[in-house]
Amino acid sequence: MLTSDIEASWVIVGAGWAGMAAARRLSQLIPNDETIVVVDATRLAEGPAGRNSGFLIDLPHDLNSETYAGNNANDLMQIKMNRHAIDFAESAAIEYGMPKSVFSRSGKITGASTNQGIKHISSYSKHLNEIGESFVLKDAAEMQQITGSSFYIAGLETSGGAMVQPAAFIRAFGKGLRNRIKIFENTPVLEMKTGSPHILKTPKGSIKAKHLILATNGHIQSFGFFPKQLLHVFTFASMTRALSPTELISLGGRPDWGILPADPMGTTVRKISNYSGSGDRLIIRNLATLNQSLEATTADMRRAKSMQDQSFSDRFPMLKDVEMEYRWGGRLCLSLNAMPAFGELDKNVWSACCQNGLGTVKGTLSGMAAAELAVLGHTDLMDNIQLPSTLPPEPFLSIGANMTMRWKQWRAGKEL
Numbered sequence: 001m002l003t004s005d006i007e008a009s010w011v012i013v014g015a016g017w018a019g020m021a022a023a024r025r026l027s028q029l030i031p032n033d034e035t036i037v038v039v040d041a042t043r044l045a046e047g048p049a050g051r052n053s054g055f056l057i058d059l060p061h062d063l064n065s066e067t068y069a070g071n072n073a074n075d076l077m078q079i080k081m082n083r084h085a086i087d088f089a090e091s092a093a094i095e096y097g098m099p100k101s102v103f104s105r106s107g108k109i110t111g112a113s114t115n116q117g118i119k120h121i122s123s124y125s126k127h128l129n130e131i132g133e134s135f136v137l138k139d140a141a142e143m144q145q146i147t148g149s150s151f152y153i154a155g156l157e158t159s160g161g162a163m164v165q166p167a168a169f170i171r172a173f174g175k176g177l178r179n180r181i182k183i184f185e186n187t188p189v190l191e192m193k194t195g196s197p198h199i200l201k202t203p204k205g206s207i208k209a210k211h212l213i214l215a216t217n218g219h220i221q222s223f224g225f226f227p228k229q230l231l232h233v234f235t236f237a238s239m240t241r242a243l244s245p246t247e248l249i250s251l252g253g254r255p256d257w258g259i260l261p262a263d264p265m266g267t268t269v270r271k272i273s274n275y276s277g278s279g280d281r282l283i284i285r286n287l288a289t290l291n292q293s294l295e296a297t298t299a300d301m302r303r304a305k306s307m308q309d310q311s312f313s314d315r316f317p318m319l320k321d322v323e324m325e326y327r328w329g330g331r332l333c334l335s336l337n338a339m340p341a342f343g344e345l346d347k348n349v350w351s352a353c354c355q356n357g358l359g360t361v362k363g364t365l366s367g368m369a370a371a372e373l374a375v376l377g378h379t380d381l382m383d384n385i386q387l388p389s390t391l392p393p394e395p396f397l398s399i400g401a402n403m404t405m406r407w408k409q410w411r412a413g414k415e416l
């Protein structure tokens with residue numbers, strides 16, 4: 001925690017995927033005598049950066065679409081950029097000595113459990129064919145060999161993405177950076193005066209810095225930027241207790257796997273094997289709610305609990321006595337036109353915020369790009385971007401968006 005008044009050449013606010021990438025890229029671009037400080041409101045990885053399902057996806061992943069796909073030209077450019085970001089994350093994983101259980105270039109599998117899901121997979125595979133991306137289709141037996149569950153009737157595997165243990169990744173990233181960079185945790189920036197220098201007030205200290213990068217995702221609105229342009233969406237997860245050896249045998253399947261839903265509003269499932277002695281566990285993620293107050297409600301948490309218990313028992317009837325040990329929610333930032341809150345906002349102030357869902361990859365990319373823009377004056381990583389579009393007024397926005405998401409979740413049916 002920061003407990004004094006300090007000065008730095010550069011300050012980065014937010015130590016998630018964007019903040020970490022900005023810090024690493026900055027350290028590659030600026031001379032050693034320029035100091036870099038990173039501050040975060042919480043401990044490293046306590047926020048969304050460490051709470052996610054850990055899929056680093058290289059392929060189109062438009063959450064607003066029916067099948068994740070967009071238009072061909074845009075998707076090709078996105079794939080190139082996403083792979084660039086995944087390579088950057090991988091280079092950090094190698095340099096900071098992360099084991100395969102923390103970062104693995106394992107690709108991804110999308111699973112379907114209904115005829116509607118199979119249709120999604122077939123139109124997604126058609127799109128992949130059109131843009132020249134290879135994939136392998138899986139039948140029900142192959143899906144059962146992977147997951148142990150007979151729930152999935154088809155799947156599609158691609159090889160370009162990566163899977164991480166997100167909290168371990170962010171903590172190891174922080175540790176790796178600490179040789180060059182000072183990181184202050186539990187240090188929320190409460191007030192900010194931009195100028196020369198910028199002055200940031202925190203509960204027990206302050207920072208004066210010439211250059212400022214904001215990597216606070218949707219919280220950038222707390223500093224008055226992008227008002228009425230950002231959607232604050234929560235999604236939720238539950239993790240089982242450690243499975244016993246007998247339960248593991250009755251489950252079967254591979255030790256580690258992850259399945260994304262064929263329907264973007266369906267359920268993501270991960271199985272992790274005994275990371276750092278924590279045991280073999282299953283993790284279920286689903287439900288999306290819009291909470292413009294930046295806080296999820298108790299009713300949302302209750303709904304997530306009942307949906308996730310149902311999704312778990314649908315998939316793993318052989319584990320009916322296994323209860324959930326942890327449940328949590330976390331924030332995403334989206335915009336109506338899927339554009340990031342990115343760029344130079346003021347003199348010597350840059351933003352790397354609003355990742356539109358795929359924050360592990362887009363956050364890494366926007367952090368790298370913000371550092372490049374700040375130091376070099378240009379970046380090739382963020383071509384063709386526009387400002388996030390203006391949202392409809394309340395209460396129409398929240399009512400409309402939550403009704404649409406509920407309808408899409410209902411339509412996802414058994415894919416949930």
Ligand SMILES: Cc1cc2nc3c(=O)[nH]c(=O)nc-3n(C[C@H](O)[C@H](O)[C@H](O)COP(=O)(O)OP(=O)(O)OC[C@H]3O[C@@H](n4cnc5c(N)ncnc54)[C@H](O)[C@@H]3O)c2cc1C
Binds near residue numbers: 054329
């Ligand atoms: C359950 C769940 C599953 C998900 N699964 C995936 C997935 O599989 N793949 C994927 O790509 N994405 C996934 N996401 C989304 C992903 O986690 C986010 O998009 C990503 O974390 C965004 O990265 P970021 O660095 O931009 O922001 P964040 O990770 O939100 O980091 C921003 C940081 O800024 C800090 N901050 C904010 N305000 C202040 C302040 N005033 N002072 C100091 N610090 C401040 C916060 O504490 C936070 O640590 C998931 C999210 C959830 C919740």
